[in-house]
Structures are given as C-alpha cells and as structure tokens.
Amino acid sequence: MSTAKRRRGHSLHLELPNRDAEELPPVAAVFLILFDVKAGMEAVDAWVPETVLTATVVELNESVEYKSLPSGLHNVREDLIYFVHDNGYAGISAFLNEPAEEADRNALMLAVGALVPLSYGRLGKSWKHASGLKELAK
Numbered sequence: 001m002s003t004a005k006r007r008r009g010h011s012l013h014l015e016l017p018n019r020d021a022e023e024l025p026p027v028a029a030v031f032l033i034l035f036d037v038k039a040g041m042e043a044v045d046a047w048v049p050e051t052v053l054t055a056t057v058v059e060l061n062e063s064v065e066y067k068s069l070p071s072g073l074h075n076v077r078e079d080l081i082y083f084v085h086d087n088g089y090a091g092i093s094a095f096l097n098e099p100a101e102e103a104d105r106n107a108l109m110l111a112v113g114a115l116v117p118l119s120y121g122r123l124g125k126s127w128k129h130a131s132g133l134k135e136l137a138k
Contacts, residue, residue, distance in 0.1 A: 024128050025120040028089055033068050035109035068093035068111040078137075080130055081111070082123050089115040090124035094133035112137040 031046045067083040068091065070076045079095045093113030112133050116124035 025116040025125045027114050027116060027129065029115040031064060031068070031093075031113050031115075033065050033093070033111040033113070035069060035073060035111075037107060037109075064091065064113070064115075067091060068095070068113050069109075070095055073097065073109055074107070078134075080127075080134075081113075082126060084118070084123075085115055088118045090118050090126045091115050092123075092126035092129060092133065094130065094137040096137040110137060 029046060064085060067085070068081060070079045070081055073095065074097070076095065077097050081091075081093045081095060083091045083093075085091045091113055093111040095111045096109070098108045114126065114129050114133060116126045116129070118124045
C-alpha cells in the first residue's frame with residue numbers, strides 16, 4: 001500500500017488502555033511522522049487536545065521528526081523512542097517499519113508519538129502511553 005493510500009481516510013485517533021485517567025499524564029500533543037525512502041522524513045499530522053490552554057500550546061518543530069525515529073531505522077522493525085522536547089515536555093514515539101510494495105521502495109516506516117509535561121516525573125511518565133501508541137502505529 002502506498003504512503004498516500006495509507007494516509008487517505010485514516011484519522012489520527014489515540015485510544016488509551018482502559019485505566020483510571022488519573023494514572024496517565026496529560027497529552028500535550030500527538031503526532032505522526034512518515035519516513036519516505038526517497039524524500040526523507042515528513043511530519044504528516046499533529047493534534048493538540050482542546051484541553052491544552054492556548055498559552056501552553058506545544059510547538060512541534062523539525063526536531064520532533066528527528067527525535068522520533070531510531071538510529072539505523074532501515075534495520076529496525078519496531079521500537080519505542082523516548083526524548084526530551086523544548087519547553088518542558090517529554091516525548092515518546094512508537095516506530096514501525098513494515099514491508100510494503102515496490103513502489104514504496106519495499107518499506108513503510110512511521111512513528112506515532114505524544115508529548116507530555118515533564119512535570120509529571122521522569123520523562124513525564126510518557127511510557128504510560130506506550131501501548132496506545134504502539135496500537136495506533138499498527
């Protein structure tokens with residue numbers, strides 16, 4: 001399936017595991033990064049929850065794209081990447097490298113990630129969103 005076909009008709013939706021909401025750190029932003037073998041990285045979509053105040057809107061710049069993908073991504077099938085982002089946010093992304101058609105150079109590589117406030121503890125306890133992000137990436 002080509003990258004364009006995969007994007008069409010699919011909205012960015014994150015379903016979290018059935019847990020008490022107080023256990024999870026709040027999500028400041030969710031993003032989708034695609035890696036095209038020919039064109040490189042592309043931030044495809046980003047979403048900021050309505051509950052995030054306008055004054056605290058997270059800026060998703062190009063550094064999120066680079067931080068969200070693993071080193072040697074061509075050799076990695078799947079991975080979880082943790083990183084620290086600007087202005088007090090921690091990030092987590094679920095990376096997936098799936099076989100694809102020859103038109104896509106035989107690989108579909110993407111990362112689905114989230115940013116959470118660092119104030120919730122080490123890395124903002126972002127790992128609590130890992131299972132939801134892994135499911136979303138698939």
